[in-house]
Amino acid sequence: MKLIKLISDNLAPLTLLMAIAAYVLPDVFLIFEHVFLWLFAATMFSLGIVLDPDELKQVRHQPKQISLGLLTQFTVMPLLGAIAAYSSGLPNEIALGLIIVACAPGAMASNVVVYLAGGALAYSIALTTIATFISPLLTPVLIEWIGGALLPIPFWPMMKTIVLIVVLPIILGMLVKHYLGNKTQAMTKIAPAIAVLSIVIICSYAVAANQERIADVGLQLFLIVVIINLIGYLAGWHLARLYGFEKKLQIALSIEIGMQNAGLGVALALKHFAAETALPGAIFAVWCILTAAGMTAYLRKSS
DSSP states (O other), X not given: OHHHHHHHTOHHHHHHHHHHHHHHSHHHHGGGTTTHHHHHHHHHHHHHHHOXXXXXXHHHHOHHHHHHHHHHHHHHHHHHHHHHHHHSOOOHHHHHHHHHHHTSOBOTHHHHHHHHHTOOHHHHHHHHHHXXXXXXXXXXXXXXXXXXXXXXXXXXXXHHHHIIIIIHHHHHHHHHHHHHGGGGHHHHHHHHHHHHHHHHHHHHHHHHHTHHHHHHHHHHHHHHHHHHHXXXXXXXXXXXXXXXXXXXXXXXXXXHHHOBOHHHHHHHHHHXXXXXXXXXXXXXXXXXXXXXXXXXXXXXXXX
C-alpha cells in the first residue's frame, strides 16, 4: 500500500520525470499507441469509484456559483486558446492542439489541489464533475467553432469518444461503488494510483510520439502554455472576486480555470488528429500540475 500511496501522492514529479524519459527514450513509450484510450477510460472509472454523489448536492445550494463557474470555464480558456492558436504562427496541427486543451473541462486533479490549497472542495468537485458530464457536447462544439478554420473537425466522432472514455466510465464506476458498497474500499484506495499512472503514461506517449517536433517548436510552445496557464489562474481569481465569491470559492475557481483536463485533450488529439496535435496537451499537463503544486504551497503558507 505504501507504493500505491507513493504513486497517488506524486503526480507532478512522476509526470515530469516520465515526460523527460519519453523524450530521451521514445521507443519505450511508443508501445502504448493502441491503449491510451483505455488508459484514460480507466482514469475516469477510478474517478467514479472515489466520487461521492453527495458532493453534487452542492449544486442545489450554490446554483449561481456553479453556473458562473461553468460559464467562466468554457469561455475564458477557449478564448485564451483561440488567441494563442491564431497569433502564434505555429503549424495548424499544433495550434489546434492548443484549442483542444483549452476547450476541455477542468482537470480532476484540481480537486486535490483545491483541497490542499484550502479552497472550497465541495464546490470544486461539483464544478469539475458537471463540466465533465457536459463536455461531450460543449467541448466538440467549441473545438469545431474555434478551430474549424485550421483543420476539419470530426464533431460526432469526437463527441462519441468523450462519451465512451469519460461519461460511461464515470457512471460505471459510480454504479460499482453504489452496488458493492463497502466491498469497494480496496478499489477506492487503489483508484487514485491508477488514475495517476494512466495520465502519466498517456502524456509520456504524446511526448515520445513528438520527440522530433519538440526540438522545432518546443520552446515557443512551452512559453505559450506557461502564459495560458498563468492567465487562466489570474482570470479565475479576479473574476471570482468580481462575482463576489468568498476567498475559499475564489481559490477554487482560480485553480479550476487554470488547470485543464489535458489528459482528455491529449486523448482526443491522438485519436482524431495527427500526433503533433497532442503535443500542447502533453506540455500543458506537465506544466499545470507543477504550477498547481507551487500554487498550493504558496496559498497554504500565506493563509
